[in-house]
Amino acid sequence: MATADVDTAQTNGNGKYKVIGTRPIRHDGVDKVTGRALYGADVKLSGMLHAAMLRSPHAHANIKSIDTSKAEALPGVRAVVTNADLPEVGDRIAELGEGAVNLRHLSCNVLAGPKVLYKGHAIAAVAAENIHIAKEAVGLIDVEYELLPPVLDVREAMEDSAPILNDDVRTDTMGELGNTPTNIAAHFRYEKGDIEKGFAEAKVVVEREFDTATVHQGYIEPHNATALWNKDGHITVWTSTQGTFSVRQQVAELVNVPLSKVKVIPMEIGGGFGGKISVYLQPVAALLSKKSGQAVKLIMDRSAVFEATGPTPGSYIRVKMGVDAGGKITAAEAYLAYEAGGYPGSPINPGCMCIFACYDVPNGKIDGFDVCVNKPRTNAYRAPGATNAAFAAETVIDEICDELGICPVEFRLNNASKEGTRRVDGVEYPVIGMADTVEAIKSSAHWQSNLEGPNRGRGVASGFWFNCGLKSAATATVNADGSVSLIEGSTDIGGSRASLAMQLAETLGIAAEDVNPAVVDTDSVGYTDVTGGSRVTFATGIAAYEAGMDIRRQMIARAAEIWDVDADQVRYEDGTIIGPESSYTFKELAELVIKTGDPVTGRGASSAANQGGAFGTHCVDVEVDPDLGKVKILRYTIAQDCGTAIHPSYVEGQMQGGAVQGIGWALNEEYFYGDDGSMHNASYLDYRIPTCYDVPMIETIIVEVPDPEHPFGVRGVGEVPIVPPPAAIANAINNAIGVQMTELPMSPPRVVHEILKKNS
Amino acid sequence: MRDFEYEAPTALADAVELLAGANGSAKLLAGGTDLIDHVRTGRLEPDLLIDIKKLAELNVLEASDSGLRLGAAVPCYQIYGNEQITSNYSALADSCQIIGGVQIQSRASVGGNLCNSGPAADSTPSLIALGAVCVIAGPNGTREVAAEDFCTAPRQNVLEAGELLVELKFPAPGGKSGSHYRRFIPRNEMDIAVVGVGAAVTLDDSGENFVSARIALGAVGPTPIFAQAAGDALAGQPANDDSIAAAAAAAREVATPIDDMRGTVEFRNHATAVLTERVLKTAIARARGEADGYTIGH
Structure with a gap:
């Protein structure tokens, strides 16, 4: 990595730690680079059937009837399922760790109920002896539709005259339900101070409107599930997921069996970014297995991934901000409307809470709306809701800075949230590093450099993400050779095996290589919430630390027994167990463990700890082709508060990966719909994520303001880096060619449109 | 994916006969970079694939004082790897260098690109600019059509039933x-x-x-x-x-x-x-x- 020359001392608490802050080879690395790691598509079981899905060709329709008889009659077909095979789950809400879901909506999303709400909506599935037969049988299913007009735009869907998607949705306004069916599923409002007074005190007030397109997480690996519903009623599911326990819960609820009847075995995961938490295929594969008596494997193709799995919402946002002559924010107001997709549940609330989170806003008002449209049901995507919001707020700030002649970095320093700042939504910050990230950019080689040449510009933007705690469990067993096996339940989407093993190693004073981390199935480890919310290195890290402390206590007790002294005369220091007269290294005592008594197994869990939040500030240089509107990223630097970087390479990798996804969101990614509600670009050819030719090496500055809630000061790092890029790039484009972009993506046709408008 | 038959004739006359005899249910396979994907996804369901890579006439690559002869099945990498083409017919080399990546360029042919007749085909504007003439063989013999007259609509062209594109002829650039x-x-x-x-x-x-x-x-x-x-x-x-x-x-x-x-x-x-x-x-x-x-x- 380009940043490998960074002095390790910078990132290990100035020598405070032995393992933390170093860069060992990841434990799962060899399998992954040699192709031996097993992903969802690699599952092969004896007698396994292959399944295919019938998906709706229409964006909005009532299903009048489904006739599966011809498909069932095709030789080689073993089972066909529709929504009629799913038990009635009722109008219940299930907590899934990171977000809640209405089970009836989830059930109807898995296999459409009375209506299809987006093109690609799953309707029926066929299991057959091979995939070719299954696909042929799908073509033999007759569905009679009653076509309904689709509504695709969030503001149109909010109008009284809009077609209603769900007749059971009522607007939830701060807990109070409306009376009539609507597409507006929720209205959030946050207020602080006196907004009128605040704007009256401002010297400059800027108000702008923004539109952002629907974008997808774009993981390489499609969704997958293999299920075996055994004759004894036990269901085993092999799947790549961000949360095995969440899959277990969703499958159990949707097929109506007790939790303990479902075992979920995690396969390696080829990217998730929030999109592999909700179930799509797992309950369907289970039902097909129940009907056929065989294991059934179901894998999505790419177009289904785009058309039917969780993108992040398109949005309409209005921001108004007032700043006084001294450059202090006096008031800020926002209106956000997010597209939920077919069923309620957009990340509108986090969007509302994040939009002004970087700054001390004395007077604020935020309104947010969750709105159903005929697009796939949205799901989490890296800091869900925050990127849309930051694009609006951070570009308005730049415009104000321009007008007042204030340096955008100084403005951000001057207004930065800090410990004790109260957000508009009421939360008061603990120790945070917002200002530290701005300072880091201010003193960076990038910011200090001169940018010369025509059509070039520089932009900065900051971003916030909460990060969460939730629940994790881990156990660790001491082996006779001095190694420790770490058993945990956080599926590894970002190098977490390594970061957890390192925290356990640090706790025990042994080498990272002497810890063998394993992510195991739901029958083999304590309850662990999803890999999401940038929580694993934090919360499962606490569990690993606690398991390590448990081992230390047991090792002390064992040594005391062997030496025949009181345990309080023995101490554990730097991997050595020290008694009054003698000492053991960890390895020496590990060898004696099973010779002298019970095996030593440590146990750790975490639930109470919550994170203080993560901030990042990005700086980008661009060059814009003034004739063709193409934006070239010349240089990109991120400063991010990571609390304490456990494995700096993976921290940097998260920062870089998030920024690259943000660059794609900024410049080219969008769901392109026809008027009939069909997505025209459901492939990687025309859904344009950046290639390696489109981004430079992203420079990273790790800022460390330790989070006191974690024994090593960890803050989650995975999500906040996607928040600032579109805003930073918009600010850079404006700086380069004097055109303020208010719509995402800032694709060449849109940039050219603004240039032509400006020149005419 | 549906089952299909595969033939790889070595004489042009045999290829024409197979094609004409299939009554529209045959597809020609050169590089296959578009065709195979269409068959895999079910957008096309041919009964017969006729591999034309073994036909000598379709593999001609000959640059001389009188111009350039380019067989319809010659893959892109051979085209931009030919020095006479890069210096005298640069537009064609430019096109071939940006069609797909190296793997695609090793299979995909300019003839196939033209016969797919996509409006955005990267090689067709170069063929038109360089004044290429399409040599077409069919049950009734051979005919020639200017490159600019070849495509008639999106994914449609002048080829009649049983006809195939044999080669592209380019005039020698002057001065x-x-x-x-x-x-x-x-x-x-x-x-x-x-x-x-x-x-x-x-x-x-x-x-x-x-x-x-x-x-x-x-x-x-x-x-x-x-x-x-x-x-x-x-x-x-x-x-x-x-x-x-x-x-x-x-x-x-x-x-x-x-x-x-x-x-x-x-x-x-x-x-x-x-x-x-x-x-x-x-x-x-x-x-x-x-x-x-x-x-x-x-």
């Missing part, structure tokens, strides 16, 4: 000649042209004036477009910014683009003019033997 093709794509790789422009110019001995020019446009109409008037008007004109700007404006006049996921009408019209200017400047620089300043992807 001080240069050609170029470039496209606009939003990324720097892995994209279909939003607008593509190919041009070939011949300058007088001074290198200051146009003798002739041919300009062709891609992705701005239902078929690749021969912007004949734009090129013809350059004959006898000095090769300067004014004449280039006039040609660009004339090229823009014949573009009939649509709004789609790759671009808007406004953008495509605008980019047609911008690219025509840039392409003509590069072609002129090449005709003069000057550095052309072209890098792939921009």
